[in-house]
Amino acid sequence: MVPERPEITLVIPVLNEAAGLDALVAELHNCLDGRDFAWSVLFVDDGSTDGTLARIRDLNAADSRFAAISFSRNFGKEIAIAAGLKHAGGDAVVIMDADLQHPPELVRAFVAEWRRGAKIVFGQRQSRESDSWARQLYSRLFHFVFRHIAQTRLPLGVVDFLLMDRQAVDTINRLGERTRFSKGLYAWIGFPSAVVPFESHDRFVGKSRWSFVKLASFALDGFVSFSSLPLKVWSYVGALVSLAAIAYGIYFMVRSLIFGVDVPGFPSLIVSIMFFAGVQLISLGILGEYLARIYEEVKARPLYVVAEEVGTGAEARPVQAKRPA
Ligand code: UDP
Numbered sequence: 477m478v479p480e481r482p483e484i485t486l487v488i489p490v491l492n493e494a495a496g497l498d499a500l501v502a503e504l505h506n507c508l509d510g511r512d513f514a515w516s517v518l519f520v521d522d523g524s525t526d527g528t529l530a531r532i533r534d535l536n537a538a539d540s541r542f543a544a545i546s547f548s549r550n551f552g553k554e555i556a557i558a559a560g561l562k563h564a565g566g567d568a569v570v571i572m573d574a575d576l577q578h579p580p581e582l583v584r585a586f587v588a589e590w591r592r593g594a595k596i597v598f599g600q601r602q603s604r605e606s607d608s609w610a611r612q613l614y615s616r617l618f619h620f621v622f623r624h625i626a627q628t629r630l631p632l633g634v635v636d637f638l639l640m641d642r643q644a645v646d647t648i649n650r651l652g653e654r655t656r657f658s659k660g661l662y663a664w665i666g667f668p669s670a671v672v673p674f675e676s677h678d679r680f681v682g683k684s685r686w687s688f689v690k691l692a693s694f695a696l697d698g699f700v701s702f703s704s705l706p707l708k709v710w711s712y713v714g715a716l717v718s719l720a721a722i723a724y725g726i727y728f729m730v731r732s733l734i735f736g737v738d739v740p741g742f743p744s745l746i747v748s749i750m751f752f753a754g755v756q757l758i759s760l761g762i763l764g765e766y767l768a769r770i771y772e773e774v775k776a777r778p779l780y781v782v783a784e785e786v787g788t789g790a791e792a793r794p795v796q797a798k799r800p801a
């Protein structure tokens with residue numbers, strides 16, 4: 477049940493967003509003050525170097541609803557979100573970007589859906605006009621592949637702008653995986669969900685920090701943590717190569733039975749090279765994938781390192797490292 481006047485924590489990952497913070501804060505006040513819910517903000521400073529944290533300290537001094545945890549370095553937005561969810565209090569948590577590409581006025585619609593019983597309310601991006609055609613194509617391709625190889629259904633056009641009920645947040649916090657692919661996790665945990673469409677605008681200031689290489693490795697994370705197909709596909713590739721080798725072998729045998737031998741020893745050499753290449757592909761691929769995963773887990777490094785907390789009531793604590801689970 478949603479309380480009469482629920483408390484909502486906005487988790488906002490920030491990487492060098494100092495220039496845009498004032499506009500964001502003004503917009504938050506504008507859209508959220510005087511509603512039927514109380515709100516506060518937990519910034520996750522993902523290793524900013526432009527004085528973002530100093531700006532947040534000022535904000536906190538003026539209004540204690542603004543708090544922050546600050547990483548010791550850049551850990552990436554996915555991990556920033558994971559940390560934010562761990563530290564956030566409140567009856568519901570809203571995750572949003574700092575660059576006003578996620579309009580804060582939508583939070584009201586999120587809360588309305590939440591009151592109607594949804595445990596997760598996704599913001600769904602309608603227009604992708606602000607993106608380059610290459611990025612649009614890329615995103616379509618990703619969704620297409622993900623739909624076909626993963627067991628988890630990813631709501632289309634869903635971005636990291638959503639509201640999660642306390643129960644959903646606690647569930648996400650229990651997932652201890654090291655490769656964070658949050659979009660997949662939101663879908664994986666289940667719960668009744670709702671979707672609120674919105675139009676995305678250009679970044680308010682600064683520019684997007686996602687390069688194609690980053691996006692590619694992000695997509696790979698998504699595939700690998702939600703599908704075992706990349707792991708299994710090598711067995712099929714290897715099997716195909718081996719089959720081709722056998723077929724080739726039969727062809728050579730028949731040919732030399734009919735036309736006689738042309739170069740002695742050549743066919744059997746090619747066939748065995750191909751066959752063993754296939755078998756090696758199978759075994760190496762499988763071993764490598766398992767080994768990489770086991771290695772990541774065995775290292776058991778903390779997911780992130782908090783260097784400083786502002787306004788969370790934990791400032792006095794020494795530097796601490798958080799484990800994923
Ligand atoms: N961000 C972050 N760590 C990063 C990259 C981005 O915390 O390594 C934050 C950034 O400050 C912003 C949000 O994630 O609040 C989205 O970043 P951006 O606008 O660059 O991405 P896009 O809108 O292109 O997806």
Ligand code: MG
Pocket residue numbers: 573575577679684
């Ligand atoms: Mg953005």
